[in-house]
Amino acid sequence: MTATATRAPQPGKVPPPSPIKRYLLWPARNLWRSLTSMRTALALLFLLALAAVPGALLPQRDLNEQKTTQYIADHGFFGELFDKLQMYDVFGSVWFTAIYALLFISLVGCLTPRMVEHAKSLRARPVAAPRNLGRLPRHESHEVDGSPEGIAERINNGLRGWRKTTRTTQRTEADGSVVTVTEISAEKGYLREFGNLVFHFALLALLVSIAAGKLYGYEGTRILVANGDEGLCNTSTAVYDSFRAGNLVDGTNLNEFCMQVDSFEAKFLPTGQPEDYSSKVRYQVGDDIDGDIWKDAEVKVNHPLRIAGDRIYLLGNGFAPTFTVTFPNGETRSQTVPFQPNELQTMMSSGAARFDTPAGLYPNEDERRKNQIAIEGLFAPTAVFHGGLMTSSFPLPENPAVAVDIYQGDTGLDTGRAQNVFSLDVNMINQGRLLKKDRVNLQQGEKATLEDGTTVSFDGYQRWVSMQVSHDPAQNWVLGSSIAMLAGLLVSLLIKRRRVWARITPLTAGTSLDDARARAPADAADQAGDSAHGPDSQNRPETSTLGVRRCVVEMAGLARTDQAGWGEGFPDMVADLLGITPPRPATKPHRATSVSSDRLRKVSDGRQRDAVPIFGSVLRDRADGLRTGDGHVPGRAGQQATGRREVG
Template sequence: MVPFLRNTWRGLTSMRTALILLFLLALAALPGALLPQRTLNANKVADYIAEHGWWGRLLDRLQFFNVYASVWFSAIYILLMISLVGCLLPRTLEYARALRTKPVLTPRNLSRMPHHSESTVDKTPDEVIAQATRALSGWRKTEREEENGARTISAERGYLRETGNLVFHFAMLGLIIALAVGKLFGYEGQVIVKADGSQEFCNSGVLGYDSFQPGLRVDGTDLTPFCLKVASFDVNFLPTGQPDLFRANLEYQSEKDLDTGTWQTYGLEVNSPLRTDGDRVYLLGHGYAPVFTVTFPNGEKRTMDTQWRPVDQVTFLSEGATKFDPPGITDSEERRTKQIAVTGVFAPTAQLHGSLLNSSFPDLRDPMVAVDVMRGDLGIDNGRGQSIFTIDQSMVDDGRLKRVARENLSVGGEVKLDDGTVVRFDGVKRWVYLQVSHDPAQVWVLVFAIAIILGIGASLIIKRRRLWVRVVPAADGRTVVEVGGLARTDQAGYGEEFERLSGAVTGGKN
């Protein structure tokens, strides 16, 4: 049993196994990119399973819709970490022992070295040794005496190459751990906020987000508290329609501000996130929210400014659906026959082709909407989630939601329905799309990424090489100096360095 466990451990901690596990980890991550994930879009996963039948149910049982929290992905991840640790610890101990070890003995036959020179100089052995010591300044070196009276110097340089190699691998291990910590305790959420200061967003729970992706150990109840609102949104377009400037003028509270009620200001731009108390707020996009007022037959009015989504990122032609519940009706069955949705397209700069509306420019120069007014059951009372940008098409197919008017409206334009209801297009508001990201290991990710670059740079640039000097007194009172060199890694240019060093050792004289 013991030999089996020992052989298993040796196999697991070999570099070949680490490389295989790294390849398997990359392979295992592919389903997470190709298949919908339940943590990101549960409805899309349910649709995929319903569409693919037994195949979808099999993938669900095998955890392919929750890849990064699956048993098999976690097993590969943990085995890779164990393998890396098992590879690196013995190498580190061996390197530490090598640092304390003196350079190897001078070979008996230096002429067999790749680099070799021999000279006879008019100096004493002491003078040659002193000169060689000065020439090898910065090298790890040891002086020895041989049995025949010869004196030698063994020198070695480039130990930082292995240091860089170990730094690279430990930094890689640290990066993997930091990324794992980020996935466990980090979160990301996206939210649309109106850009007129009327809507306040607080990071108090997942219900405040339009979409939320928690880490594996995050339940959404202990988020970093802060609040913000978008006072205004500055946008500038070039004459070609290309964007030149996006800036959301934020007011926010975090940490002590929440107790004092103080609001701080910040100009949020695409590449300039707001960093507050460990969270980062990014500006992802923007769009328009047409404002509609519906006057019901009893005279009551309701105004809504639901955001519509851009379908053309060049001209910002947008589509959406603004939904209204009729007031004063307590009977649920009657109410579901009189709900209203204003759906269609919005053009910030109207361009008409007959009655078809398009947009010619992304900025608000001549806003117009082309709307279908739908009346009936919107399906918002059945307890199921529904997109704010669309109506429930199944209600239209069942005849429970019908189109009662179609019209192109400029600002101030209105359309009157057969029951006396009036729908008016009042104007447009702006909204911005924000992302809140929290990653407690982000600083360590940066540190380890820098260490990886430094480590691999050192291991590639620094070369290990050895040099030996043997000094033998000659019979005529002169001194024979023999120099040998060996590059422990392939390195073009060590020949030039060896020639320079051997010349410095002998004083340039033969």
């Protein structure tokens, strides 16, 4: 039989932590604490605002893809570098989404414990009075006539609207008598923390609402000529020039409506600065789409048309010149094509038009493609010619004209490849498949003739508008969250969190004000032990507060931010609660007046020599008044009590 020795564990020796706790749980806990701190939330909020700056400075693809492409081409290496860093799609980039998600997690982890603590504070009693009230920034002590019960009732009635509680402790005197000390704790301003929580939770709701709107929303843009002929029916994504859908939108469940643009009106200042844009439209919704009933409306800048749960914005406008091409066999082709404004102050615009040849005019497809017509150039609403150069002097169409290059050849219409609507394919021109035949300046009604007899005429212009259809199902939540944020911020700034304590000590025979103050901390120290037996303990002797008609009342106040919480109103509140005269504000000392020469001559007289000891006694009397401990410097009443006045 083998004996086994068992060693008892050494007391006080802590076993080492397990590897999982040391290398996994503890780092994860520290990381979570750092992420959910208020400092991290503020840093992420600042970082989110900083990350949104490129979205305001650089062109974004979802707003203007053509401008973004041109920006990349103009800036070469840096343009391509910004593209790789997703600078042209900031709000959908990986790094912006990561900051957004981290801020969301940080706010949730930071606000949840604060909400729990606030709920506990609402259910808890106000905290007991500190041991030494004299150390608080707002403190006063007075002798008040009345019994402790009457004074406590008066204070409780004066603190109407405060959450308050009354505690009693008992103190044994040297002669064996027991004195009951009454303490009142009151607190108000719980709405301050509530408003703070509302502000932060509203911010959290705002972030969630914006994210939901991006996931379930969509935006589509379409250029329409404002002549009443072109329309838009929101039935498919194919009807838009550009369409951006949320990640959870497939484009098959769009709100159905149809719209036509009848006219457009632009107002400009004499300097050429735009003053107002407005467009007359007609629309159909629901069952009216299949009928002939149209509703009239007007769309202005920042005043969208709201129909079928969507918002229709007026984004931009411009001119659409009308060209007519007459081929050698007499057949014509006409187009009204939108030109893009290059200078908003003069509305100098650029664009391109493409015309296919009539069927049967040429023997085969190759010959047909070689004789297609393309036009690229400028449009000036108020043309001014400087030799062969054309410029525009005003944005309104007072003298419309075009300066165009006329090309003949393969325009690329049969390739099925997407092209820029405002410019020709440069590759076709460089490859020699599209040849320039003429460069002309044409005013309204003029035409140019090519070598084969084809003519190109400028017939006039129309106005076009760019309409954006936007759907955001969370827009009402965004508005509500913003209002709640503002309301919570105002409440947290205007409501003041305050605490007030009052300690009422009865004055018995032979007890002075200084003695009561000195014993007050001891009373507070004995409170915990006394409360264990309860105020109705059978082992306590009879108290000696019956018939007491004078008490020492110590009152102290504390605010979350002392200056913003109390200001100079604490002494007045104490005076109102205790029914005493409020102290007068300290006055500035008067500047000494000049002494006349006659009075200087009288200094040698013995009658004036008593002025110095009188002045010294006044100072001593004031010093004695400061040492009385009532917390106030004696004013005029104190001077009258001395029976003396200052001389000189």
